[in-house]
Amino acid sequence: MHDFETIFHNPILLASLLACFSAQGLKTIIELFRNGKVDLRYLVTTGGMPSSHSALVGSLATGVGLTVGWNSPEFAIASLFAVIVMYDAAGVRQAAGAQAKILNQLLDEFFQDGHHLNQERLKELLGHTPFQVFVGLAWGVGISVLALPAF
Structure with a gap:
């Protein structure tokens, strides 16, 4: 049990989680200013500004x-992992969201005559624009630089 408790004393983990959760909170605040209303779904949804996944892996x-060094194997692994996650957020998931939007439009047009499809609409906000990924990355880097000394 003692080993499990030490997880919560890992400064890198804490800073990364802080970056992720604060980016999710920032999404909610940005959407409040954009739409003029609070939508708590942004606390748990993917997509939007900034990318919390990018904030997490950037941090x-x-x-x-x-902490370990810029030339360490651990940094190389973490950096490559970050690149893969950010590429996925801006590439694959963004494309999947665009496809979902088109499919939803097609279904709306196809079933205009009153027929219904017994299926939920596809989620359209899945990925991020490259700018959203970059802002998430910058947010994560900033959180680590500022928060690690505090942990």
Whole structure:
């Protein structure tokens, strides 16, 4: 049990989680200003500004670089992991969201005559624009640089 408790004393993990959760909170605040209403679904949804996945992996890689060293194998692993996650967020998931939007439009047009499809609409906000990924990355790097000394 003692080993499990030490997880919560890992400064890199704490900074990365702080970056992720604060980016999710920031999404909610941005949407409040954009739409003029609070939508708590942004606390748990994917997509949107900024990318919380990018914030998480950016903070992770930065934390590893700051604590273990920029030329360490651990930093190389964390950095490559971050690149894969960010590529997926801006590439694959963004494309899947665009496809979902088109499929939803097709279904809306096809079933205009009153027929219904017994299926939920596809989720359209899945991925991120490259800018949203970059802002998430910058957020994560900033959180690690500022928060790691505090942990």
